Amino acid sequence: TDRRKDVSYGKFVCKVRPEKVDEPNRTRLTVGGNLINYPFEVATPTAELLLAKILFNSVISTKNARFMTIDIKNFYLNTPMQRYEYIKLKLSDIPNEVIDEYNLRSIATDDEYVYVEIRAGMYGLPQSGLIAQELLEKRLNKEGYYQDKFIPGLWHHEWRPIKFTLVVDDFGVKYVGKQHAEHLLNVLQQNYECSKEWDGERYIGIKLDWDYDRRKVHLSMPGYVKKAIIELDHEPPHQRQDQPHRHVPPNYGAKTQYATPADDEPKLNKTDASRIRKITGKFLYLGRAVDGTLLTPLSAIASGQTSPTTATMEKATQFLDYVSSQEEAVLTYNASEMILATHSDASYLCEPNARSRAGGHFFLSNNDPFPANNGAILNIAQIIKNVMTSAAEAELAALYINAREAVYIRLILEQLGHPQPPTPIQTDNSTAEGVINSKIQPKRTKAMDMRFHWLRDRETLKQFRFYWRPGRLNYADYWTKHHPAAHHRNFRPEILSSPSVITELNQRKKAVSARVC
Numbered sequence: 001t002d003r004r005k006d007v008s009y010g011k012f013v014c015k016v017r018p019e020k021v022d023e024p025n026r027t028r029l030t031v032g033g034n035l036i037n038y039p040f041e042v043a044t045p046t047a048e049l050l051l052a053k054i055l056f057n058s059v060i061s062t063k064n065a066r067f068m069t070i071d072i073k074n075f076y077l078n079t080p081m082q083r084y085e086y087i088k089l090k091l092s093d094i095p096n097e098v099i100d101e102y103n104l105r106s107i108a109t110d111d112e113y114v115y116v117e118i119r120a121g122m123y124g125l126p127q128s129g130l131i132a133q134e135l136l137e138k139r140l141n142k143e144g145y146y147q148d149k150f151i152p153g154l155w156h157h158e159w160r161p162i163k164f165t166l167v168v169d170d171f172g173v174k175y176v177g178k179q180h181a182e183h184l185l186n187v188l189q190q191n192y193e194c195s196k197e198w199d200g201e202r203y204i205g206i207k208l209d210w211d212y213d214r215r216k217v218h219l220s221m222p223g224y225v226k227k228a229i230i231e232l233d234h235e236p237p238h239q240r241q242d243q244p245h246r247h248v249p250p251n252y253g254a255k256t257q258y259a260t261p262a263d264d265e266p267k268l269n270k271t272d273a274s275r276i277r278k279i280t281g282k283f284l285y286l287g288r289a290v291d292g293t294l295l296t297p298l299s300a301i302a303s304g305q306t307s308p309t310t311a312t313m314e315k316a317t318q319f320l321d322y323v324s325s326q327e328e329a330v331l332t333y334n335a336s337e338m339i340l341a342t343h344s345d346a347s348y349l350c351e352p353n354a355r356s357r358a359g360g361h362f363f364l365s366n367n368d369p370f371p372a373n374n375g376a377i378l379n380i381a382q383i384i385k386n387v388m389t390s391a392a393e394a395e396l397a398a399l400y401i402n403a404r405e406a407v408y409i410r411l412i413l414e415q416l417g418h419p420q421p422p423t424p425i426q427t428d429n430s431t432a433e434g435v436i437n438s439k440i441q442p443k444r445t446k447a448m449d450m451r452f453h454w455l456r457d458r459e460t461l462k463q464f465r466f467y468w469r470p471g472r473l474n475y476a477d478y479w480t481k482h483h484p485a486a487h488h489r490n491f492r493p494e495i496l497s498s499p500s501v502i503t504e505l506n507q508r509k510k511a512v513s514a515r516v517c
Contacts, residue, residue, distance in 0.1 A: 007115065008035035010087040013123075022195065031087055031124035038083075044129035047153025047165035049288055051412055052172055052204055053219075053333075053377045055165055057364045058416050059174045060215045061335045067200035067210065068173045068181055072136075073193045075169035076128040079121035079135055088113045129168065143187045151415050157184075163416060172203045206289055209502050215335035218502050219290050219375075225323050228282050232275070234320045241321035242489050245297035247482035265309035276301065276308045279316050283323065288379075291329035293492055295381040296359075296479050297322070303351075303383055330497040333375040336364050338418035341371035342406055342425045345471075346384070346398035347480035348391040356388045357381070358398035359479030362409060367421055369467075373475060376495060378405065381479040395432035399425065400451040402476075403464060410463070422462045428471035436466045 009032040017024055059067045091099065091112040099105060104114050121128045137147060144158040155164050161176040162184060175181040188194050201208050209218040229236065268276070280302045287294035297319050304312045343361040350357050360380030365371035380402060388394040403425060410420045427433050436455045458464050471477055478491055 006037055007086045007088055008032040010089045010093075010116070012093060028123050031085070031118070031122050033124045033126050036085060036126055038085075038125075038127050040127070042126040042130055044133055044168075045147065045152035046129075047167050047172075049204065049285075050378055050409070051151065051154060052165050052167070052206075053289075054364070054409070054412055054416065055163070055172060055174055056208065056217050056219070057333050057336065057374075057377065058163075058338060058418065060210075060212070060217050060333060061338050061364070061418075062174070062176065065174055065176050066178070066181075066212070067208070068175070069197045069200050069203050070171040070173060070185060070188065071195045072169040072171075072188065073195065075136075075192070076121050076123055076125075076132050079128070079132045081119055081121065081127075081131065085118040085125060086115060087118065088115050133166075139191055140187065143183075145184070145187070148415050151412055154412070154415060167204050170204060172200070204289075205285070209505055211505050217333050218497060218505065219331040219333070220328055220499070220502065221286055221290055222328055224286055225326075225328070229320065229324055232279065232282070232320065234317075234324065236324040237321040240325045241318065241485075242325065243483075243485040244293065244319050244322035244488070245300055245315060245482045246318065247484055249484070265311040268308045268310065268313060272313060273305070273308050276305045276312055276316055279320065280305060283319075286329075290331045290496075292331075292376055292379040292479070292495055293329075293488065294319075294323070295379055296357075296482065299381045299383060300351075300482070326492075328499045330499055330502060331375045331495075332497040332501065333364075336374055337366045338364050338413060338416075339367045339371065340406060340409055340413060340420060340423050341365045342402055342423060343474050343476035344395075344399050344402040344425055344427050345474050345476035345480050346388075346391070346394040346429075348388060348394045350481050351383050354387045356384045356394040356397070357480045358384050358394075358401045359476040360398070360402040360405065361475040361479070362402075362405065364413075369424075370426075370469065371424055373494070378409070379479055380405065380476075392429060392431040392435070395427060395429035396435065396451050396455070398476075398480075399427060399432060399436070399455055399466070403455060403458060406464070407458075422459075422465040424465045424467060426467060426469050426474060426476075428469060428474045428477070430468050433466055433468040 010029055011032065013028050013030050015026050015028075017026055056067070059065045091104065091108055091114060094104065094114070108114050118125070121132055140146070140155070144160070145155055146158070148154040148156060153166050155166060157163075157180075160180045160183065162173065162180045164171050164173040164184070171184075173181055173184065175184075185194065185196060200210065205221065207220045207222055209220070211217065280298055283294055284298055287298055297315070301312060301315050301319060304315075341363055345359045347357045347359070349355070358380060359382075360378070361376055362378040362380075363371075363374040363376050365374050382401060384394065384397050384401075386397070388397060406423050406425070410423060413420055433439075435452055436459055455464075455466070459466060475495070478495075483491075
């Protein structure tokens with residue numbers, strides 16, 4: 001076939017990247033990847049946020065470990081390609097000095113396009129990430145570094161005490177002994193231009209304040225909310241809002257509890273519907289990275305964004321009022337024995353269309369009967385797709401959802417060198433706990449039967465340890481329903497730290513620096 005007929009387009013993209021201190025104002029020629037017909041695999045193994053948060057915990061929980069970051073500049077560019085691609089550029093988009101230097105007018109078409117053959121990696125090519133990483137992996141393998149077979153984006157060395165996560169071109173490096181980090185840096189600098197940050201204070205958009213003396217790390221995203229509110233053109237409320245989503249107070253003593261009526265409000269126009277999607281997309285990363293209090297309201301808003309109504313817009317507005325009213329969120333991790341612990345809960349028939357909600361709180365603690373809480377590495381706020389026939393079935397569904405996540409987290413921890421005992425999973429439903437621990441033999445549906453047997457099998461294999469504690473001690477309850485403002489005010493300090501902890505840490509660092517000088 002004539003590959004020259006397989007032509008895409010090029011476009012110039014201008015962006016401001018304040019985190020790139022050396023070059024914040026960026027102009028790039030990119031390829032229109034939507035028209036590239038690449039017949040092979042293009043997916044690139046990359047570390048997810050969960051893996052990075054576990055690595056942060058591992059750093060503070062490992063004696064003498066430290067964290068640094070490395071950034072490869074122009075990682076996607078100039079990687080040799082075995083299969084060339086083609087684009088066309090309009091002469092009017094090309095600077096005159098470039099046109100004159102290469103005499104482009106002589107090869108331009110009648111409609112003033114120049115056709116270009118791409119022989120090395122460029123931004124926008126679907127395969128750029130994969131071919132760049134394959135070349136990187138080949139070079140690192142020669143020096144004893146290798147990517148984990150089970151955990152995408154996690155790298156080890158054959159014998160050096162160093163592990164790192166790779167997100168596109170950003171390395172988050174845990175090391176014990178600076179000479180080992182310097183070895184990795186020297187290996188990379190043989191083929192790439194790199195920037196490094198020994199203090200490791202920023203990674204994948206998260207600010208990290210390391211307190212190695214007290215073996216803590218504080219995660220935050222300062223200025224993110226303020227910038228987002230300006231971008232969304234939202235006016236902060238005159239009165240403080242402590243409730244991210246309206247809740248329906250329970251009617252205690254009523255013989256009948258009525259379901260939430262279906263949303264039959266007028267549909268939004270395309271502009272307002274796009275705004276709803278922009279709000280959920282903008283704040284989801286903040287919720288997953290630092291501020292877990294955002295996840296339940298975002299889940300509720302996102303569930304209606306395919307066909308949003310004026311009621312959806314009211315929810316989104318209340319959500320923006322909430323984030324505008326709160327202090328900057330700070331998530332703190334304390335050193336631990338790196339034992340995974342999970343709280344699981346469900347709320348029965350709390351969503352429209354007779355749906356229930358599952359909640360999960362995952363953290364790393366010590367090997368105790370009742371593990372003490374630590375900063376969350378993962379929170380789950382999920383509407384259960386199927387209709388549950390009882391509260392016990394909803395609890396079993398939530399346990400199943402959370403236990404499946406725990407299987408992968410256990411694997412990550414073991415690959416990082418932290419062996420796991422049976423993972424303690426806490427529930428506040430005695431029936432669900434009794435079913436799994438063989439205390440109760442229930443009559444069940446086929447769907448319930450599958451979850452029941454899977455959970456019981458895993459418990460028999462000593463992969464999990466299920467136990468009951470009262471609901472007031474179950475952190476996962478927070479992510480199963482919408483609460484009144486008073487509950488949010490009381491619970492937020494339980495899972496997040498005050499920004500004052502970072503101020504105190506910086507003051508101590510300055511004091512130490514002054515004494516050294």
